[in-house]
Amino acid sequence: MTDEQNTTAPPAQTSPRPELQEDEQVELTVDGQLIRVPQGTPIYDAIIGMGKTIPSMCYHYTFSPFGSCGICLVEVEGKKAPVRSCSSNVAPGMVVRTGTPALWQSQKKAVERHLSTHPLDCPVCDADGRCELQDMSFSFGISEVKNVKQKGIPEDRRSLVLDFNMNRCILCGQCINACKEVQQVDALQFLKKGGFTHVVAKGDTALYCEFCGDCLAVCPVGAITNKFAKYLYKPWQLVSTETACGYCGDGCELTIDAKEQEVIRVRSSLSWKSKWGTKEDTLGGHGGICVKGRFGFQHINSKQRLSQPLLRRGRHHEPVSWWEATDEVARRLGDLKAQHGPDAIAGLVSARLTNEELYLFQKFMRAVIGTNQFDSTARYGQINFTRALQTALGRPRLMNSYEELTVATTILVIGSDITEANPITALRVKEAMRHYQSKVIVVNPVKTKMAALATHHFAIRPGAEGAFLHGVVRALLARQLVDPAFAEANPDLLTALRGAAAGSSDETLTRATGLEPSAFEAVAALLAQGPRTILLCGEGLLKQAGGHEHALTLIELAGLCGALTRPGGGVMALQEENNEQGVIDFGATPEYLPGPVPVADPAARLRAGALWQSEIPSSPGATLTEILERARSGAIKALYLIGENPLETLPASMRVAEALERVELLICQELFMTETAKRAHVILPACSAAEKTGTFTNHEGQYRPVARALEPMSESRPDWEIFEEIGGKMAPDFLYGSVEEIQDEIGRLVPGFPKVPLPRRLDGPPRFTPDHTSTVASRYRTPRPEPVKEGTLTLELIPILYHSGKLSLQAEGLTTIFPKGRLGLSPPDAERIGAATGAVVRLTPASTDQPQVEVEVEVHPSLPAGLCHFPEHFTASGVKDVVTAAVDAVTGVPYFKRGEVSISLVTPAPAPTATAVTSDSAPTAGGQATAQEGAAS
Numbered sequence: 001m002t003d004e005q006n007t008t009a010p011p012a013q014t015s016p017r018p019e020l021q022e023d024e025q026v027e028l029t030v031d032g033q034l035i036r037v038p039q040g041t042p043i044y045d046a047i048i049g050m051g052k053t054i055p056s057m058c059y060h061y062t063f064s065p066f067g068s069c070g071i072c073l074v075e076v077e078g079k080k081a082p083v084r085s086c087s088s089n090v091a092p093g094m095v096v097r098t099g100t101p102a103l104w105q106s107q108k109k110a111v112e113r114h115l116s117t118h119p120l121d122c123p124v125c126d127a128d129g130r131c132e133l134q135d136m137s138f139s140f141g142i143s144e145v146k147n148v149k150q151k152g153i154p155e156d157r158r159s160l161v162l163d164f165n166m167n168r169c170i171l172c173g174q175c176i177n178a179c180k181e182v183q184q185v186d187a188l189q190f191l192k193k194g195g196f197t198h199v200v201a202k203g204d205t206a207l208y209c210e211f212c213g214d215c216l217a218v219c220p221v222g223a224i225t226n227k228f229a230k231y232l233y234k235p236w237q238l239v240s241t242e243t244a245c246g247y248c249g250d251g252c253e254l255t256i257d258a259k260e261q262e263v264i265r266v267r268s269s270l271s272w273k274s275k276w277g278t279k280e281d282t283l284g285g286h287g288g289i290c291v292k293g294r295f296g297f298q299h300i301n302s303k304q305r306l307s308q309p310l311l312r313r314g315r316h317h318e319p320v321s322w323w324e325a326t327d328e329v330a331r332r333l334g335d336l337k338a339q340h341g342p343d344a345i346a347g348l349v350s351a352r353l354t355n356e357e358l359y360l361f362q363k364f365m366r367a368v369i370g371t372n373q374f375d376s377t378a379r380y381g382q383i384n385f386t387r388a389l390q391t392a393l394g395r396p397r398l399m400n401s402y403e404e405l406t407v408a409t410t411i412l413v414i415g416s417d418i419t420e421a422n423p424i425t426a427l428r429v430k431e432a433m434r435h436y437q438s439k440v441i442v443v444n445p446v447k448t449k450m451a452a453l454a455t456h457h458f459a460i461r462p463g464a465e466g467a468f469l470h471g472v473v474r475a476l477l478a479r480q481l482v483d484p485a486f487a488e489a490n491p492d493l494l495t496a497l498r499g500a501a502a503g504s505s506d507e508t509l510t511r512a513t514g515l516e517p518s519a520f521e522a523v524a525a526l527l528a529q530g531p532r533t534i535l536l537c538g539e540g541l542l543k544q545a546g547g548h549e550h551a552l553t554l555i556e557l558a559g560l561c562g563a564l565t566r567p568g569g570g571v572m573a574l575q576e577e578n579n580e581q582g583v584i585d586f587g588a589t590p591e592y593l594p595g596p597v598p599v600a601d602p603a604a605r606l607r608a609g610a611l612w613q614s615e616i617p618s619s620p621g622a623t624l625t626e627i628l629e630r631a632r633s634g635a636i637k638a639l640y641l642i643g644e645n646p647l648e649t650l651p652a653s654m655r656v657a658e659a660l661e662r663v664e665l666l667i668c669q670e671l672f673m674t675e676t677a678k679r680a681h682v683i684l685p686a687c688s689a690a691e692k693t694g695t696f697t698n699h700e701g702q703y704r705p706v707a708r709a710l711e712p713m714s715e716s717r718p719d720w721e722i723f724e725e726i727g728g729k730m731a732p733d734f735l736y737g738s739v740e741e742i743q744d745e746i747g748r749l750v751p752g753f754p755k756v757p758l759p760r761r762l763d764g765p766p767r768f769t770p771d772h773t774s775t776v777a778s779r780y781r782t783p784r785p786e787p788v789k790e791g792t793l794t795l796e797l798i799p800i801l802y803h804s805g806k807l808s809l810q811a812e813g814l815t816t817i818f819p820k821g822r823l824g825l826s827p828p829d830a831e832r833i834g835a836a837t838g839a840v841v842r843l844t845p846a847s848t849d850q851p852q853v854e855v856e857v858e859v860h861p862s863l864p865a866g867l868c869h870f871p872e873h874f875t876a877s878g879v880k881d882v883v884t885a886a887v888d889a890v891t892g893v894p895y896f897k898r899g900e901v902s903i904s905l906v907t908p909a910p911a912p913t914a915t916a917v918t919s920d921s922a923p924t925a926g927g928q929a930t931a932q933e934g935a936a937s
C-alpha cells in the first residue's frame with residue numbers, strides 16, 4: 001500500500017489566510033461612513049462588521065449565503081432596484097445605504113410573501129416563540145395576510161430523530177448549507193415534488209446522517225422538528241440552563257430546556273438567533289453540538305436511575321437512608337484502615353466528574369484515607385500523553401486552543417477517527433480546510449470521514465502509528481528539515497536521533513507501515529513547512545500497545561518540525577471523556593497532585609499537606625491494573641468505585657470479577673445499577689451533570705461551567721456531597737457547604753482556578769530532558785506492528801459518534817439511532833467467508849484462553865482487508881473479552897482495544913430489510929449540489 005493522495009479537492013477558497021488578509025482591501029461607503037474590507041466580502045458582512053445589524057432570514061455567517069428570502073436589502077448607488085446584501089459582494093468605491101423607508105417597505109413585502117404560503121399553525125408548532133418569521137412579522141407590523149396559499153404537504157417522519165414539515169419551510173436553504181459546509185456531510189437537498197420544493201434527505205430516502213441537529217438549529221421556522229421534544233411544551237413552560245456537555249473532551253456549551261424537572265430538549269447556541277457575524281467569526285466556533293450532546297439526554301430522567309442508597313443484606317440490596325449508608329461506609333473504611341493500614345483501601349473514579357469533585361475525591365483518598373492508591377479512566381490512554389510530556393519536556397500539560405487549531409496551516413491527525421470521537425473538534429479541522437485552506441494529513445488504516453475530506457490520507461497498516469512517526473522523524477533528519485531552534489536547544493537528543501535513524505531502514509519502515517519512503521518525506525516537508533503546524537493524536541495512538549512510546553515520539557516530532565517553537569503550532573491529545581484533562585489537572589491520578597504537580601515532588605506534597613493539614617503519602621500508589629491485582633491478592637480490602645464499571649469495561653482477561661469478589665467492602669457510587677454495582681456492598685446514587693454545579697476542563701484546557709438544570713432526581717446527590725458526607729464522618733475538618741467553598745480551596749493550590757485556566761504553552765523553544773533522550777535507543781529499535789498470522793484479522797474496539805462510554809446506552813435518542821454493536825468487516829473479508837451485512841460470524845481469538853464470540857456483521861466499504869472493527873460501547877456482546885490486555889511497563893496503561901482474531905460464518909445474512917443507521921451510513925462530503933443548485937433544479 002502506498003500513500004493515498006485524495007482526489008477530493010478541498011472546499012473552495014472563501015477567504016484568505018489571516019496573514020494574507022491585509023492584501024486586496026476594498027474601500028466603500030456605508031451610510032456615509034468610509035470602510036475598508038477584504039475584496040470578495042459580501043456587503044452584508046461588511047455592514048455587520050461595522051456593528052450594524054440588518055434584517056435577514058436566509059443568511060447565517062457560518063455558511064455561504066443563499067440569497068432567497070429577499071429581506072437583507074440595501075440600496076447601492078447606481079443600481080435601480082434594492083440589492084440582496086448577503087449574496088452581493090463589495091466593490092471599490094461602492095456607496096451603500098441601509099434602513100431607508102423604501103427598503104423597509106420592500107422588506108415588509110418579502111415577509112408578507114413568506115407568510116402567505118405559511119400554514120400559521122403556531123399553536124402546535126415547536127418553533128412557536130422562537131420563530132424568526134413570527135419575529136419578522138411582528139417587527140414589520142404585519143397584521144393581516146393576503147393571498148394565502150396552503151401547501152398541504154404530509155409531514156416527512158422517515159428520519160429517526162427529526163421530522164420535516166415542508167408546509168412551514170420558507171426555502172431559506174440554511175439547513176442544506178449548514179450540513180454541506182459546516183458539517184461537510186451534505187445529507188440534504190431541495191427536491192421538487194407535488195408542485196412544491198421540499199427539503200429531503202439526499203435521494204429522497206429516510207435521513208441517515210451524523211444527526212448533529214445543526215439543520216434543526218438553524219431552521220428559522222418550525223419546518224424541522226425534534227421528535228423527542230415535539231408537542232411536549234410551550235416555550236413559556238421551559239426553564240433554560242446553559243451548561244457544559246458531559247460526554248466528550250470537546251467540552252461544548254449547550255442549553256438544557258427543562259419542564260417540571262424533566263429535560264425536554266437540548267439546544268446549541270447555533271441558531272438563526274446567532275446569525276449576526278462575519279465569516280471571520282467562525283474562528284470562535286460555529287456554536288453547534290453533536291448528536292450525543294443534542295439527542296443523548298434521556299439518561300438524566302431515566303426511570304432506571306438509582307433512586308436511593310442501598311446496602312447489601314445477605315443476597316439482596318435493601319434501601320437505607322443516606323445517613324445509614326454513609327455511616328456504614330465511613331465506619332467500615334475507618335475499621336479497615338485501622339486494621340490493615342491505608343493501603344488496604346483503593347478507589348477508581350470516572351473522568352465524567354466535575355473538577356471540584358475530582359479534587360475532593362483525591363483529597364479524600366490522600367488526606368482522609370492516607371493513600372495514593374486510586375486511579376481514573378484517564379489511565380485508559382490520556383495518561384500516556386501526560387506522562388510523555390512530563391518525560392519529554394518536564395511538564396504534564398500542553399495543548400492548543402480551538403482558535404489556533406482553526407487557523408493552523410498544517411494539521412496531522414494520527415490515531416483518531418476524529419469525526420467519531422471528537423466531532424466538534426473535527427469541525428474545527430474541517431473549518432481549517434474550508435476557510436483557511438489548511439493541509440490536513442490523516443494517518444489511519446481506515447478511510448475515515450475526515451480522511452475522505454483531508455488533503456492527504458496515509459492508510460497505514462493497523463497498529464503502525466509508531467512506525468509511521470519513526471519514518472517521518474527519519475525523513476525530517478535526512479532532508480535536514482529540523483527546526484533550527486530545536487536543534488540548538490537539544491544537541492544531545494539530535495545526536496541520539498541521528499544514531500537511531502541510521503539504525504533503521506526504508507525497507508523495515510515500509511514493511512511495518514505499508515507506506516513508501518516518499519510518504520514520510522511528503523509528511524516531513526508538510527509539517528516542517530509551517531508556519532502553524534499542529535499534531536493531534538487520539539485513542540488509536542494512546543490506547544494501543546506502545547502508546548506511551550508513541551506519545552514520546554509524537555512530541556519529539558512536534559519539536560523537530562518546529563511545531564513547538566513557532567506561535568500557533570503544537571501537539572495535543574484528544575480526549576474521549578469529558579473531563580480527562582480535569583482528572584490530570586486536579587490530581588485524581590496516583591502520580592499527580594492538583595496543579596498538576598508530581599506526587600514525587602516533596603515540596604508539592606508539603607504545600608498540599610499544609611493546606612489539607614495532613615501528611616501526603618509519598619508512595620507511588622497504584623494504577624488501575626495494580627489495584628485489581630492487589631485486590632485479587634487480598635492486599636486491598638475495600639474498593640470505592642465512582643462512576644466506574646470495570647466489570648463491563650475491561651476484558652475478562654483482566655480478571656475484574658475475581659478482584660471484586662475478593663474485597664471485603666465494595667462501594668459503588670453510580671447513576672445506574674451496573675453489573676459492577678450489583679456486586680457492591682454499598683450503592684450510593686449519584687446524580688448526573690445536569691443536576692449539579694462545578695466545572696469541566698476540555699481538551700483545549702478551558703474550564704467549562706457546569707450549571708444545575710434540574711434538582712437531583714429522587715434521593716441522588718452530587719458526587720461532591722457524597723464525598724463530603726463520608727469524609728466529614730471520618731475527619732472532622734472535611735466539611736464543605738458548597739461547590740464555591742471547594743473552588744476557593746482549590747484556588748489556594750491551583751492559582752487562578754476557576755477563572756484563569758492553567759498555562760498550556762511552552763515559553764521559548766522546547767528543551768527535551770535527558771530522561772527523554774535516554775529513551776531514544778529503545779523506542780527506535782523495533783518498529784511495530786508484528787505481522788498478523790495468515791488467515792487472521794486485526795480486531796479493533798473503537799469509539800463511535802453515536803455513543804460515549806456506556807452512559808449513552810441509557811439515552812433513548814442515541815439507542816434509537818444506533819441500537820446495537822455489529823462487527824465492521826471489509827468487503828474482501830466478508831466475501832471470503834460469504835458474509836453480508838446481517839450475517840452472524842464467530843470470532844476466535846488467537847489465544848485459547850479467550851472465549852469465542854458470535855456477533856452480527858456489517859460490511860463497511862471504508863475498512864481495508866485484514867481489519868475489523870467493533871464499537872467499544874457494546875460490551876455485553878462479549879467482543880471485548882476476545883482481546884487480551886497488555887499493560888504498559890512505564891505508565892500502567894492497559895491496552896485492550898486491539899487483538900487478533902479469525903472469523904468464520906455461523907449464519908448467513910437474512911433477506912435485506914430497513915436498518916437503523918450505521919457508522920458508515922452517514923454520507924460524506926463531495927460533489928453534491930449546494931442549496932442554490934438544488935433549488936434551482
Ligand code: SF4
Nearest residue numbers: 179209211212213215
Ligand atoms: S448531519 Fe444530519 S442532522 Fe446534521 S445538519 Fe446534516 S442533515 Fe442535519
Ligand code: SF4
Nearest residue numbers: 169170172173175219
Ligand atoms: S427546512 Fe431548511 S430550507 Fe426550510 S425553512 Fe428550515 S432551514 Fe430553511
Ligand code: SF4
Nearest residue numbers: 245247248252290293
Ligand atoms: S459529545 Fe463532545 S462534541 Fe458532542 S456536544 Fe458533547 S462535548 Fe460537544
Ligand code: FES
Nearest residue numbers: 056069070072086
Ligand atoms: S438574508 Fe439575504 S436574501 Fe435572505
